[in-house]
Amino acid sequence: MKLLFFILCQNSSNHVKRVKSIREYSETNDAIFSTSIIISGSNEYVSISENILYIDVDFIKDNDDFFSIVDGQHRLVGISESSAAEKFTLPVILIFNTNAPEDAQIFSSINGNQKPVPKSLIYDLFSYADQRSLERTSHIIGKELNNNNNESPFFGEIEDVSCC
Structure with missing residues (x-):
């Protein structure tokens, strides 16, 4: 079962170039994606039993509510468009019960403070x-x-x- 995400895709040339770059990289032999995808959503759709996390996708669909991608949009689109998408298992961090301004702050903190x-x-x-x-x-x-x-x-x- 796949999670449903609301992805706000930008149509800027930078977005297209970044997605293409990730797609091409993901198809190389040494491609690895170790940085977590960060998503946020309501904790009412999530339960944990015996150390296994369950997400009720049907409940999300019925309530027309989705998880949003806080960080990792380009990676997800680039990998999903590649011919090698099935070979990757991506780390994910779930953040619960945040609103759009809080998600924007998290994104800004992560991407504004990274040093190459x-x-x-x-x-x-x-x-x-x-x-x-x-x-x-x-x-x-x-x-x-x-x-x-x-x-x-x-x-x-x-x-x-x-x-x-």
């Missing part, structure tokens, strides 16, 4: 990969050509964006 991971850390993490990849190989070659023993003719000529 430094590129240097991302590049350094490629060196730990078990499998060969363009990123891992480029990182290792660049570090070796730029090694600090002054024997490389490229010493100091390659920008090292790594943090370590």
Whole structure:
């Protein structure tokens, strides 16, 4: 049984580009979505029994009431439009009994305070990969050509964006 969500889809070019980007990423071999989808709705539709959460979808339909997506709209649309949608299990956080202004505040808090991971850390993490990849190989070659023993003719000529 699937949950019903009211999704307010934007038709802006940024929305279309973001959804397309997520759809394309979800179809790659290394795609992973670890960030929770945050939804809000009334707790009157939810019950817990023996550590299992149940959502009464029929009751929601009958009352013409839906859960709203506070954060993760683009991920849900992009993944659902991809050919790989069935391979993903997404983490979800349920927030109960909030109103639209509270949902907007939650969204603003989450998205207004996020800081991207430094590129240097991302590049350094490629060196730990078990499998060969363009990123891992480029990182290792660049570090070796730029090694600090002054024997490389490229010493100091390659920008090292790594943090370590």
